[in-house]
Amino acid sequence: MPIARIPLLACAFCLIAHCAVAAAPIKIAALYNTTGGMSSIDAPGLRGAQLAAKHVNAQGGVGGRMIEIVAIDTKTDLQAAAQGAIAALAQGVVAGIGYGDTSFVLAAAPRFMEKGVPFITSGATHPDLPKRLGPTFFMVPFGDDDQAHAIADYAREALGVKRVAVWTDASMDFTTALARYFEERFTGKGGEVVLADTFRAGDRDFSALVERLHKADPKPGAVFVAAVPDEAGVIVKQIRQAGLTLPILSGDGFDTELVTEVPGPELAHGVYFATHTFRGDARPKVQAFLADYRAEYGVAPESAFAALGYDAVMLVADASRRAGKGDTQTLRQALRGTRHFEGVTGRIDYSRTSGVPKKAVSIIGVQNGAYKVEEVWRPGN
Known part of the structure; x- marks a missing residue:
């Protein structure tokens, strides 16, 4: 091989490696009880989350990076929720979403907090959760x-x-x-x-x-x-x-x-x-979600928890675009700075000192x- 070609090949390898890193997916953990007693609200939440990821990826992802949902069924078991969080973090997720119940959030979210990784509950509504879990925790729903x-x-x-x-x-x-x-x-x-x-x-x-x-x-x-x-x-x-x-x-x-x-x-x-x-809401965003959910799964959204799961992923995608970087610290800051995010379930912002979104019921x-x-x-x- 001629010596003159080595620098060119080295540059080519560097470019390929750079593209591979740039194209690495944005991994989002989705912890839900898709079996057991909480499955009737958590399973729709996961389906909504997966639909949102599909929509984001169809539009080219976030800065060219695709969203990958790391879905874990914690089977309506609190110990499995804690173990699921550990398993998700081991896969290099940049954020976690999930759960329609406070007890399961309290079992799983602290594992994310320990690593500085944001966790966004799509359905747990206890208004003290942000105070109990700290600044890396976020709520998509209103409070109880x-x-x-x-x-x-x-x-x-x-x-x-x-x-x-x-x-x-x-x-x-x-x-x-x-x-x-x-x-x-x-x-x-x-x-x-x-x-x-x-x-x-x-x-x-x-x-x-x-x-x-x-x-x-x-x-x-x-x-x-x-x-x-x-x-x-x-x-x-x-x-x-x-x-x-x-x-x-x-x-x-x-x-x-x-x-x-x-x-x-x-x-x-x-x-x-x-x-x-979201039921009876005439906004185009809501009507598009209803049609797309039915097209994807063959049924209308079973409950508002499907729309909340969708909003959770869309919120992470929106914050990732604003952050411009893939690190968890920048993503946390972008999430905390969210104002006027228009979701299927209404507007989300974190301007309240409580950290609970001010949303219609x-x-x-x-x-x-x-x-x-x-x-x-x-x-x-």
Whole structure:
């Protein structure tokens, strides 16, 4: 080989190596419970996230780099959530997203915090999460205080409810916080809690609670149920089978097809829950998401958690473009500086000192198995 050709070949190899590095994918961990009791909200979240990655990559990626979703099913098991975080970090992810429940975020996110890698929850709504986890943690959804205030206001003002019973899953951070915020708002609006009862995740027999609800004196005008999806449909079914017709109120834990599938359409009636805005939204971004999700998966988005998963990946992609670099520190700074990001589920910014996005809340009514947007509630400062 002539000596003169060696520098040229060396340059060529350097260029090839540089291109290979530049084209390295942006790896995003997606930790979801796609099996087990939380699967009805987490599986749609993962599907939304994967759809977002497909859309970003179809547009050339982020600065020529494709997004790669590192999906891990943690099987509705808290220990598996912690192990899943460790496994994802070992694969060199620059960010993590996932989960529709606070307990699982608290199991997994600290592993990311230890490494300085941002974690963005797509669906966990406890408003204290940013304070508990620190500046590398971000929320796509609203907080439990906002959604509890929304459904409490709707109960008092739209439904005219004066007295309520409150059922709380006492085993989870999300449900206990949701019930507390609801009670504070409802009583602050002049309402009265006449019965407080508890159960635990995994319970299937609610007959004792139903009996106490039936015998309550004074009679409640509605029952607020702080529950996760695995119990939601069973509770609706057993309340209605007992002949009780009072409104059933809840938060986004009821944003699951189980609310209608388990009791059936005849019993899935008079149910109202607060959830993330996108149903009935005429914005082109929302309509495009609905059409693309159906085209990709053959069904309409099962719940708002599909849209939240989509928004989580799009938020990371947007921050990556603004960061201009692939390191986690720059990405964290870009995420923290997010203002006016328009997602499918509404605008996201982190200008609040709480770190919780200020977002609208939809009140969904279920009548004879059909879902309808009853009201859109907007928070104050």
